[in-house]
Amino acid sequence: MITLIRHFCGLVMIFMIQKPLFMLYTGGIGLKYGIKDWLLVIWHGLPIDLSVAAYLTVLPLLIIIVGFWIQALPVKRIIQVYDCLASLLLSSIFVSDTVLYPFWGFKMDASVLFYLKTPKEAVASVSPFMVVLGIVVILLLAWAFYRILIRALRPLDVSYNKVLMKVPVTVLYLLLIAPLFLAIRGGLGESTMNVGHAYFTTDQYLNHSAVNPAFNMLSSLSKNSDFSKWYDYLEEERRADLFDGLYDTDDTDTEKLLNTDRPNILVMVLEGFGGDFVHAVSGRMDVSPCLDSLITEGVFFSNCYAGSYRTDRGLVCIMNGHPGLPQTSIMKLPAKSSALPSIAGKLSDEGYETSFLYGGDINFTNMKSWLYGAGFKNVVSDVDFPMAERHSNAWGVNDGITMDRLLSDLKERKDSPWFAGYLSLSSHEPFDVPYNRLPDKIDNAFAYTDSCLGAFVSALKQTPVWDNLLLMILPDHGFRYTKTGLSSDPHVHHIPVLWIGGAVREPKKIDLFTGQCDMAATILGQLGIDHSDFLFSRNVLSSSYTYPFSFYTFNNGFCFIDSTGVTLFDDDARKCLIDDSPGSEMRLDRGKAILQTLYDDLGRR
Secondary structure, eight states, X not given: OHHHHHHHHHHHXXXXXXXXXXXXHHTOOSSSOOHHXXXXXXXXXXXXXXXXXXXXXXXHHHHHHHHXXXXXXXXXXXXXXXXXXXXXXXXXXXXXXXXXHHHHSSOOOTTHHHHHTSHHHHTTTSOHHHHHHHHHHXXXXXXXXXXXXXXXXXGGGOOOOSHHHHHHHHHHHHHTHHHHHHHHHTSSSSSOOOGXXXXXXXXXXXXXXXXXXXXXXXXXXTTOOOGGGTTOOSOHHHHHHHHTTSSOOOOTTOOOOBSOSSOEEEEEEETTOOGGGOHHHHOOOSSOHHHHHHHTTSEEEEEEEOSOSSHHHHXXXXXXXXXXXXXXXXXXXXXXXXXXXXXXXXXXXXXXXEEEEESBOTTGGGHHHHHHHTTOOEEEOGGGSOHXXXXXXXXXXXXXXXXXXXXXXXXXXXXXOEEEEEEOOSSSTTOOOSOOSSSSHHHHHHHHHHHHHHHHHHHXXXXXXXXXXXXXXEESSOOOOSSSSOTTOHHXXXXXXXXESTTBOSOEEEOSOEETTHHHHHHHHHTTOOOTTOTTOOOTTSTTOOSXXXXXXXXXXXXXXXXXXXXXXXXXXXXXXXXXXTTHHHHHHHHHHHHHHHHHHHHHO
């Protein structure tokens, strides 16, 4: 038992040592960063370190158990070889990550494999001396790591020869698998271990310093892909010709819907609150009376479609103006997502204070690292609420509680301007809410969120905050209310989007085809802020928006909608599931061009 504990602690010690060494080499010294920052980096990186240490301890555990029953097995020698190889691997990853970081600006991940396909070019800019020095440092560190680990093997000289001892000792060791599994997974919460567990600040350098390089590298292997070769439908010339002009809008003659060019902005993202529950979209009267009432008071985008089908994609659509991706999530690729422009980042550059509130596990789907990378400086999640409130819902803190907290936070703000984001969670499976108005459980959960929204807005109107506020209300994605029909059908993705607040001049309905992604450029266009780097977001209020269309993706396909009709293409089936009107071939080709361009762009980031 002591052997495994020592082995585990030795690995953790190695990972803790790596962090200050990384910072020393990459510039984390001097006036900007002090001992406190180093300690914070070590502390916040500890959960991932424990996970990797547990992962690397599982095999020695199994070898020891087998050794109880096969006395001839050279257990100690096998583990020594294992530790030698592990030390060499860990030191190679650490040194490579440390050396490359100043050039790349992000932690080394599986994308390095692309460069290793052409080793001559990979080292072309590195002198032979640096190559030799790097190899020497790797070997020296591997030797040091190995010496730390083999000190744990001394108790292995004890053997259990008696059958009566083998059984209880084997059972005892097998029980160790449970805590190791918990450490590997990152606990019992909704989210499994990911790099976001180490993120704790808007300073990306400190976040990167806290991330275990071995975890970042090995976990990214499952995500490794040459994205530019995905959905390679069209010849380059044809793709470029089809894509050219689809997203080109500027702020020329932009219709001004606001009475100020520097409002405070709150974006409320309502979990799964698709058009099926909103009278202004679907015709249903019973579920969302509060939202329907608010729609008559503000600017309502009646033909907007969610960009994807999951929260991690929807948030990126809204905040980054970047369409959802089939088969992968850019939120789970920090090196990619941090390279995207964002509303929060743009407004932060303009002097806005930025914040985000979510009552659930902020590490789920790597959300935490994405939020900080997108420019949100203050992040509030379930851990910032009392323990009793954290479990008021299966996913975290119920909407009534989080909206009360949001209202309180906004009322206390003294500085302007500010940009705040909020994500609800109660209208999600299992739909258990402290509310009982409608007999259908799903309807009732959405009605609960609607009632919370109504109370929140009503209270907000009574405060000075309302006077200079642009409040945008929309869902992260739609909801498939019935089990019949396609989950990717346009009516599922048809969502309500509403702008209200004291900063809005007057109520208005906008019937143009739009998408979630367009809200980024449209908001920035109202503020006169350049959005040319949002490649897939359009200012739909500009006179240059001359070809209205909507585009969204699902798990392995896309849908393109314009005034001529709807084309829904399933890549698994390699055919259109909806395509029954004139112009179908052009819609199909344009949709393919967009999706192909999306992955070409992803491959470049």
